[in-house]
Amino acid sequence: DAMVIQNPRYQVTQFGKPVTLSCSQTLNHNVMYWYQQKSSQAPKLLFHYYDKDFNNEADTPDNFQSRRPNTSFCFLDIRSPGLGDAAMYLCATSRDLINTQYFGPGTRLTVL
């Protein structure tokens, strides 16, 4: 029944230790997004894929990378997590860029 799935729901990593968050979708949507959300702030778009085309936001740090090996899956790689990267990471999908986005439950990342 789930449409946008994120694993794991909670991730703990150590300062500087690479971590990968995963997102999968059963909607067959063209677009997949990664957002970072910190407490009491608006979700901040990091990047999105339109099919295989990767679109990075100008202010997304190089520390954040993404991979989309196929339509269903998209990964967020944080190469060297810092304490400031502790946040909720939300994956979303939409049929096209102008359509409503559907969000996954999020992965809460803790950096020790």
Next chain:
Amino acid sequence: DQQVKQNSPSLSVQEGRISILNCDYTNSMFDYFLWYKKYPAEGPTFLISISSIKDKNEDGRFTVFLNKSAKHLSLHIVPSQPGDSAVYFCAASALNRDDKIIFGKGTRLHILP
């Protein structure tokens, strides 16, 4: 610079009464507006949207009003129910430019028994 502003971080409303959540925007290119609802430990869920060609859209207990001249929209929930307690995000985009959605910071709604 915040293009979508939700100036009330939180709001408390008695059960059965009307909840009114407000949102202001600065970008006159925005022509599509959405409200998302978010429970703790869950992702935002789409609630209702409105295009700039309309000034009102209604879906059950939820109504969104758009005032383009004031660059203001509001979400009305009536009657408010306990399950409505959540964070509500206002979002906007410029469909004619294929722009991404810009979110506000959210308003936490508490429905009081």
